[in-house]
Amino acid sequence: MLTGTLVLSLVGLICTGLLLIATRRFNPDDQEVITLILKELPQTQCAQCGYPGCRPYAEAIATEDAPINRCPPGGDNTIRALANLLGRQALPLDTAGGDGVVKIAQIRESECIGCTLCLPACPVDAIIGAPQMLHAIIGEACTGCELCIAPCPVDCIDMLPLEQPVVTPSTTALPCIHCGDCIPVCPKQLTPVQLYQQDQSLDVLASLRLADCIECGLCDRVCPSNIPLTNTFALAKQRLADREAVVLVAEQTEQRVNQHDARMLQAQSVTSKPDSSDDLLARLKGQL
Amino acid sequence: MPEALVILLTTIFVNNFVTVQFLGLCPFMGASQKFDSAIGMAAATTFVLTLASAVSYLVQNYVLVPFDLEYLRIIVFIVIIASLVQFAEIVIRATQPLLHSILGVFIPLITTNCAVLGVALMNVHQAVSFVSAVLYGFGAALGFSLLLIMFAAIREQQPDENIPMAFRGTAINMVTAGLLSLAFMGFTGMG
Numbered sequence: 030m031l032t033g034t035l036v037l038s039l040v041g042l043i044c045t046g047l048l049l050i051a052t053r054r055f056n057p058d059d060q061e062v063i064t065l066i067l068k069e070l071p072q073t074q075c076a077q078c079g080y081p082g083c084r085p086y087a088e089a090i091a092t093e094d095a096p097i098n099r100c101p102p103g104g105d106n107t108i109r110a111l112a113n114l115l116g117r118q119a120l121p122l123d124t125a126g127g128d129g130v131v132k133i134a135q136i137r138e139s140e141c142i143g144c145t146l147c148l149p150a151c152p153v154d155a156i157i158g159a160p161q162m163l164h165a166i167i168g169e170a171c172t173g174c175e176l177c178i179a180p181c182p183v184d185c186i187d188m189l190p191l192e193q194p195v196v197t198p199s200t201t202a203l204p205c206i207h208c209g210d211c212i213p214v215c216p217k218q219l220t221p222v223q224l225y226q227q228d229q230s231l232d233v234l235a236s237l238r239l240a241d242c243i244e245c246g247l248c249d250r251v252c253p254s255n256i257p258l259t260n261t262f263a264l265a266k267q268r269l270a271d272r273e274a275v276v277l278v279a280e281q282t283e284q285r286v287n288q289h290d291a292r293m294l295q296a297q298s299v300t301s302k303p304d305s306s307d308d309l310l311a312r313l314k315g316q317l
Numbered sequence: 318m319p320e321a322l323v324i325l326l327t328t329i330f331v332n333n334f335v336t337v338q339f340l341g342l343c344p345f346m347g348a349s350q351k352f353d354s355a356i357g358m359a360a361a362t363t364f365v366l367t368l369a370s371a372v373s374y375l376v377q378n379y380v381l382v383p384f385d386l387e388y389l390r391i392i393v394f395i396v397i398i399a400s401l402v403q404f405a406e407i408v409i410r411a412t413q414p415l416l417h418s419i420l421g422v423f424i425p426l427i428t429t430n431c432a433v434l435g436v437a438l439m440n441v442h443q444a445v446s447f448v449s450a451v452l453y454g455f456g457a458a459l460g461f462s463l464l465l466i467m468f469a470a471i472r473e474q475q476p477d478e479n480i481p482m483a484f485r486g487t488a489i490n491m492v493t494a495g496l497l498s499l500a501f502m503g504f505t506g507m508g
Contacts, residue, residue, distance in 0.1 A: 044397065
């Protein structure tokens with residue numbers, strides 16, 4: 030009886046010991062920490078931290094004590110969140126691979142062939158475009174991950190340093206000061222400042238090639254008065270399209286009337302004397 | 318070597334634990350909805366079964382028999398199996414988080430998989446050496462894996478089939494398992 034108790038206790042103790050060692054060795058809590066870290070990372074998979082993606086970086090932070098300030102897309106917010114999460118000190122951003130300058134992608138418009146290959150590559154959907162159309166990068170959304178550079182067949186994407194901090198467009202627009210900053214940025218060589226002035230007259234807007242506006246939003250970004258130019262142009266384009274639709278319907282109706290008249294005239298000349306239905310019937314029978 | 322082959326073939330086909338001895342039916346039915354989870358379950362069970370049969374053989378022959386404690390056999394084996402399952406869960410959770418989330422509750426349920434305890438108990442009478450005990454456990458695990466994966470593959474095809482309403486769900490699974498079992502009965506007498 031005593032041996033039985035002893036042996037059973039011994040087996041239990043050995044198993045417990047082994048399990049404890051295994052728990053230490055494989056530490057399942059690591060996974061939860063990794064998941065939490067991963068949630069804080071921006072998921073751009075840009076590998077600028079020196080690890081092949083966000084999960085490897087999270088694993089490195091959790092298990093290898095990797096520095097928490099290697100994530101340029103996340104910036105200071107991510108560093109602060111990670112510091113809170115891990116109880117470490119928030120450090121200034123350290124771009125291990127780059128030169129410390131925050132860069133965003135920009136497309137050289139003259140060379141873009143509209144192949145759409147860069148669209149799926151962008152992890153944050155910051156590139157807009159359609160087949161055979163010029164693509165544009167939404168600067169505010171671009172994280173500078175450089176993933177769009179590899180798929181571009183004509184190498185028309187540059188990484189340009191961000192000269193000024195990105196201004197988030199405020200909802201309160203100030204009056205236009207006619208600075209003309211919006212003119213050089215327009216990829217379609219339009220003059221947004223003029224288009225905005227002529228907002229009411231559709232004829233002038235049409236002559237200023239309003240229909241060519243691709244609503245890329247570049248003029249919004251540079252406008253110092255924070256005027257929602259793209260939105261204004263979109264509405265004006267809609268009015269222009271509506272007016273053109275009315276003109277088109279009128280033209281089509283007129284065309285149909287003219288065609289109808291011409292057909293009637295021709296029918297009259299063929300049936301020289303459309304006297305009565307009996308005559309017509311007799312003629313048809315003769316033909317048969 | 319030919320002896321090892323005989324043990325493996327016997328446990329995989331002739332004396333298959335699921336279809337012939339009807340052990341381990343709970344995970345057989347429970348973990349076979351999806352092909353991927355069936356493969357994970359098969360791997361985990363193989364790991365536990367092989368180790369359990371090895372450890373239980375050692376404990377039986379070097380601890381229980383010398384101290385004349387064979388009446389403690391079942392409880393000691395269950396403690397060993399439970400620890401091994403816990404160990405397997407820790408390893409899977411740390412190395413394969415995705416698989417761990419797929420298998421979920423089925424990993425702890427290996428503890429109550431009667432095939433594991435069944436192999437350990439049968440080894441007491443059948444195994445003549447340590448190697449044969451390990452092979453016996455490994456063969457049983459392979460047989461279980463084969464059946465589990467086969468069954469999962471069949472069940473994945475089920476939604477495409479026009480099964481009569483009354484037979485859908487558990488009923489058709491039982492019929493399928495029965496047919497599989499019948500097929501495996503055909504191996505009887507081969508060993």
